[in-house]
Amino acid sequence: MLARMPALQSADYRRLFYNTVLAAAARWALMLARGWLVFELTDSTGAVGIVTFAGMAPFLVLGPLFGGLADRLDRRRMAIGAASLGVIFSGALGVLVIADVVATWQVVLLAVFQGTTMAMVAPAQESLMPSLVPREHLLNAVALSGLARHASRIVGPLAGGALLATLGAGSVFFLSAGLLLFAVVQLWRIRWRPAPTPTSTRQPLGRLGGEVAEGMRYAWQDRRVRLVLSLLGAHCGLTMAFDSLLPRLATDIGGGSTTFTAMIVGIGVGALIGTLALSQLRQEAMRGSVFAATGLGSGLAMIILGLAQTPAVAVIGAALAGGTQATYMAISATLIQTIVPDHLRGRVMSLYLMLAAGHMAFMNLGFGFFADGTGVRVLMVGPGVIWVGVFLLATVTRTDLRYLLRRGAFVPAKGVA
Secondary structure, three states: OOOOOHHHHOHHHHHHHHHHHHHHHHHHHHHHHHHHHHHHHHOOHHHHHHHHHHHHHHHHHHHHHHHHHHOOOOHHHHHHHHHHHHHHHHHHHHHHHHOOOOOHHHHHHHHHHHHHHHHHHHHHHHHHHHHOOOHHHHHHHHHHHHHHHHHHHHHHHHHHHHHHHHOOHHHHHHHHHHHHHHHHHHHHHOOOOOOOOOHHHOOOHHHHHHHHHHHHHHHHHOHHHHHHHHHHHHHHHHHOOOHHHHHHHHHHOOOOHHHHHHHHHHHHHHHHHHHHHHHOOOOHHHHHHHHHHHHHHHHHHHHHHHHOOOHHHHHHHHHHHHHHHHHHHHHHHHHHHHHOOHHHHHHHHHHHHHHHHHHHHHHHHHHHHHHHHHOOOHHHHHHHHHHHHHHHHHHHHOHHHHHHHHHOOOOOOOOOO
């Protein structure tokens, strides 16, 4: 098995992998219960959009700052501290529910706090990964990390959905807190430590803003990075911002919390299959074909999901969405990781995460409000069609993208005109 998944040969990467499994399971269980709780409290898709936005907005507002911190602090300790706060916030939400005093504003406020801890963990964790595996194993490591996150999208919602249906949302929040606690333990077990920085080369904290700006300039000036990030933002906003729509879709097709859970699990199953297949990809040239297929498939999946009339078709559409979107995102992350130098990696990966979460946050918010008047179907089919058009247009107009799709990698220079 280790021969087929070479990144797992690193003991420290295995610990990071276990951390990813546990933390992602906690996050998916949290999002499942939080969305359904708010829908039950308000019977409003718009309210679900608000709480989804609240959980993602910190990536947009604070992401670059945390990316700058990840490039100057011990990334492992930064992730440990932030994840420990996440344990407290999830447990607090569980207490509010069990005590039967929970209100929508409290869920939204705690979503902001929980999102802030995730926005701190993400750049530290992503930029730590290349330090734990050889460069030639990086695609495998990124794919396996994606596999861990998305496999957890099966385990977390399944466990959370069972508790939600039997014991209520409060038990799911306690489950989330417990999983996060075990995830923190795995981070503590990582033995890698950063090389000590000589005192003479340490920059004052006041220069952090300039360092963040340096990362943004790099991302803008490198045409390859700019292309990947531009497509990433459009992809996330148009094909991955449907979380707030799923509770309403579940009821529209005659289901309830069980159907809602089944769709969430379907996304996880598809993502697991997609990232597992990607982790076995050995030929770099094939990466371009997979990138194109999953890019276009993401739009098609949204069309299928939006047109679904039965729970079975909705789950199939959700699985297709999970598989194509997770694979597309994993390849995008790998492209960024292989291009960006280590001293800028935390800042650029924070931009990656900021664009992904930011676009999803605002689109979830907008879709949630519009869905109360228009219904959810048009808000799935329409963006799916638009994304397909955007990807095809970029392919026609950008020679560097066509080179990437043919060869699986960019021209090893500043970019192609």
